[in-house]
Amino acid sequence: MIIEIICAMFLLIGAVFIFSASFGLYRLPDAYCRMHATTKASTLGLISMLIASIIFFSFSPDIRQQRIVIQEVLIIFFTFLSAPVGAHMLARSAYMIRIRMYERLHVDELEGKHLPHLSEQR
Amino acid sequence: MIEWVTNFVLIMIGVSFAISLYRVVKGPTSIDRAVALDNMSSNVVAFIIVFSIRFATLHFIDAMMVIAILSFIGTVAFAKYIATGMIIEKKGKEHDH
Numbered sequence: 001m002i003i004e005i006i007c008a009m010f011l012l013i014g015a016v017f018i019f020s021a022s023f024g025l026y027r028l029p030d031a032y033c034r035m036h037a038t039t040k041a042s043t044l045g046l047i048s049m050l051i052a053s054i055i056f057f058s059f060s061p062d063i064r065q066q067r068i069v070i071q072e073v074l075i076i077f078f079t080f081l082s083a084p085v086g087a088h089m090l091a092r093s094a095y096m097i098r099i100r101m102y103e104r105l106h107v108d109e110l111e112g113k114h115l116p117h118l119s120e121q122r
Numbered sequence: 123m124i125e126w127v128t129n130f131v132l133i134m135i136g137v138s139f140a141i142s143l144y145r146v147v148k149g150p151t152s153i154d155r156a157v158a159l160d161n162m163s164s165n166v167v168a169f170i171i172v173f174s175i176r177f178a179t180l181h182f183i184d185a186m187m188v189i190a191i192l193s194f195i196g197t198v199a200f201a202k203y204i205a206t207g208m209i210i211e212k213k214g215k216e217h218d219h
Contacts, residue, residue, distance in 0.1 A: 008127040011172065015131040018168055022138035025145050025161055031153045034145075038161045046164055049171045056124075056175050071183045075167070075190055082194035086160060089198055093205030094153040 003059045010052035017045030030102040031094055039087040043079055050076050128176040135172065139165045156200045163193030 024037025050072045060066055095110065142165065145158040167186050174182045199209050 004124045007175070008124055011127055011131045011175070014168065015134040018165060019134050019138050021161060022141040022165070025158060026141045031151055031157070034154060035157050038157055042161055042164045046168050049168050053171050053175055057180070060178070062178070067180070071187060075187055078187075078190055078194075082190070086194055086197040086201070087157075089201035089205075090153060090156055090160075093201045094151075096205045099151055099153055 003055060007052045007056045010048050010055065014045040014048035014052065017041045017048065021045065030105075031099050032091060033102065035087055035091055035094075039083055043083045046079055047076055125176065128172050131172050132169065132176070135165055135169045139169070152204055156197060156204070159200075160193060160197050163189060163196075 018041070021038045021041035024041065025034050028034050028037055054069045054072045057067065058069060101108070139162060142158045142162045146155050146162070149155045149158060167190055170182050170186050170189070174180065203209050
């Protein structure tokens with residue numbers, strides 16, 4: 001019973017974070033802001049759900065379902081590794097093709113600098 | 123109790139998936155579509171986890187890993203295609219011209 005309560009708590013936390021990620025994807029004004037919303041919150045929600053799965057299947061009363069948890073740990077590691085890399089590459093290519101920024105943004109740290117990758121590849 | 127919680131969480135993930143699908147259809151630029159597709163794949167992985175907890179089965183655990191890895195590869199390929207126009211760069215292209 002206590003296992004179910006802990007598992008349900010992690011599941012609800014993960015659902016709230018995943019829903020807030022998608023709500024930010026709907027609501028925010030800019031491609032960069034949307035990227036910021038989805039990448040962090042969605043990763044945290046996914047990892048919370050994976051922890052719930054680890055707890056649920058480690059303490060399962062059915063003996064056939066108790067197992068060594070290796071897939072969830074692998075998915076946590078890979079998500080930590082891949083989500084920032086993918087978001088960074090998307091943000092870089094968004095800056096390279098000059099996606100329109102939000103109007104009230106007034107600091108652009110890359111503006112006017114010489115970016116060799118940008119000038120070579122265009 | 124865990125059945126009610128997992129049903130509620132499955133509904134919330136479905137709503138998130140629908141919102142991401144709206145952004146894929148409407149999104150002004152292709153970057154928005156790529157970000158929304160990445161978010162959709164993450165939602166699918168979460169859905170499979172909650173589904174396997176709900177029905178207490180272990181047969182879908184490997185599908186999660188495949189979806190996670192393929193979504194990362196797809197995101198990187200999409201970003202590279204948007205930025206440079208090619209995905210796999212050919213070696214020795216300078217010598218041809």
